[in-house]
Amino acid sequence: xxxxxxxxxxxxxxxxxxxxxxxxxxxxxxxxxxxxxxxxxxxxxxxxxxxxxxxxxxxxxxxxxxxxxxxxxxxxxxxxxxxxxxxxxxxxxxxxxxxxxxxxxxxxxxxxxxxxxxxxxxxxxxxxxxxxxxxxxxxxxxxxxxxxxxxxxxxxxxxxxxxxxxxxxxxxxxxxxxxxxxxxxxxxxxxxxxxxxxxxxxxxxxxxxxxxxxxxxxxxxxxxxxxxxxxxxxxxxxxxxxxxxxxxxxxxxxxxxxxxxxxxxxxxxxxxxxxxxxxxxxxxxxxxxxxxxxxxxxxxx
Numbered sequence: 200x201x202x203x204x205x206x207x208x209x210x211x212x213x214x215x216x217x218x219x220x221x222x223x224x225x226x227x228x229x230x231x232x233x234x235x236x237x238x239x240x241x242x243x244x245x246x247x248x249x250x251x252x253x254x255x256x257x258x259x260x261x262x263x264x265x266x267x268x269x270x271x272x273x274x275x276x277x278x279x280x281x282x283x284x285x286x287x288x289x290x291x292x293x294x295x296x297x298x299x300x301x302x303x304x305x306x307x308x309x310x311x312x313x314x315x316x317x318x319x320x321x322x323x324x325x326x327x328x329x330x331x332x333x334x335x336x337x338x339x340x341x342x343x344x345x346x347x348x349x350x351x352x353x354x355x356x357x358x359x360x361x362x363x364x365x366x367x368x369x370x371x372x373x374x375x376x377x378x379x380x381x382x383x384x385x386x387x388x389x390x391x392x393x394x395x396x397x398x399x400x401x402x403x404x405x406x407x408x409x410x411x412x413x414x415x416x417x418x419x420x421x422x423x424x425x426x427x428x429x430x431x432x433x434x435x436x437x438x439x440x441x442x443x444x445x446x447x448x449x450x451x452x453x454x455x456x457x458x459x460x461x462x463x464x465x466x467x468x469x470x471x472x473x474x475x476x477x478x479x480x481x482x483x484x485x486x487x488x489x490x491x492x493x494x495x496x497x498x499x500x
Contacts, residue, residue, distance in 0.1 A: 215499060219466070220417025222271040222396050226468060226476040228498055229266040229281030229304050229330060231297030233259035239429070239471075241441040251432035259295060261473040262430075263498055264326060266301060267423065268308060269414065272395030275310070276317045277301070277344070278412055278423060279470060280330030285340060285373060301330035302343060315344040317394055320351055321425025321470065322406045323359040324369040324442075332377050340373040342383045349378050350393050352401050353386040355408025366406065366444060402427055402456075404449035405442065411456070421466040421477070427453050430472040434480065434488040457488050466494070474498055 216225045236258050240248040252260040264281030284300040302312055320328045331349050332340040359370045378384035387393070390400045396416040402409050405426040412423040427449060432438065436454050443449045460467055461480050468477040479494040 215496075217466075217496070218419075219414050219421050220396070220419045222269060222414055222416045224270075224414065224421060225268040225308060226496060226498070227266055227268065227304050227308065228263045228476075229279065229301035230264035230283075230299075230326070231473075232262055232264075232282060232326070233257075233295040234262055234326075236260040238441045240432075241439045241443070241446070243438055248432065248438075252430075255295075262326075262471045263473050264301075264330075265468065265470055265472065265476050265498055266304075267468060268305070268310065269394070269397060271397060271416070274316055274394045274397075275314050276319065276394050276397060277305070277315045277347070278319045279327055279425075280318060280320065280343065280349075282326050283329030283332065283343070283374070285329065285332070285334050285371075302333070312344050313346055315347045318344055318347045318349040319393065319397075319399065319412055320349060321411065321423070322355050322409045323351060323375050324366075324406070324426075325371045325374060327425070327470070328374045329371065332374055340377045342378055342381055344383075348383050348385040349375070350385045350387060350399065352399070352408035352410050353388050354401070354403070355406060355410070356384070356386050358407040363444065366442070369442065402448075402452045404445050404452055405440070406444060419466075420463060421468060422456070422460055423468045423470070424453075424456060425470050427456065428467070429470050431469060431475050431478070431490050432472075434490070461488060472498065 216223050236254045254260050267278040269276040280301045331343055333343045335341040362370050392398050398413045399410045402411055411425055414421040439446050439449055461482055464479055466477055466479055475495055476498040477496040479491040480488045481491050483489045
């Protein structure tokens, strides 16, 4: 990986930026959309999940793609490029896709596509990797970030190129094949430090190559669990998504992760929560995990 230690830091500022030790993290919303509530909560009855997420007339619930801009060791890292903007009118209506995308939202932070030198996605589903490419007219799609490589697990790349019938609709080849063609996709295997203090850890479960991201510096820690725990409403271990290809693996890894984060008081960032970008969690008197209200970082409007 290119050494950018000599590059002067961009020093992105703003009231939303927080420090994890020496690492600056800025949460922002790269996409706003809706998906079917039943799919988001699997076997959990609607009478229960609708207390957490109110569905519309089409049974869809509000969701975000909550992204992170990470500044560390001379690197400017984007975590989760979101849905992107490569949708026609019919598809935009289906997802109730809001205006803007990761590029327009980064511009609000004073960041240009050329400033990003590393992109991370927990997996390659369209709502996580769509923003990694942009439409290039009749020629298809091209990489959104010309100086960056997208890092995913090798198993995820394999799963996306030859998807299982149960997940084929969640992958769009123009989200990642242009990266492969341009040498802008990097695969890793297992747990790897991809930038100073930024680690990817393979979990599988939701997809064969799903990974979480851990940020560590100065004795502080933050975790981005991706679709292992997509919203605060999924803190109960058995609240799983219908899209989880291996729900038992998700259940097991989710339990270990939440116990560890509660014990270590790590800050958790939620990939899809429409109201809470991040928070710490604690164990309730009933033995469940719940958010620590004093630590809540609201998802920006």
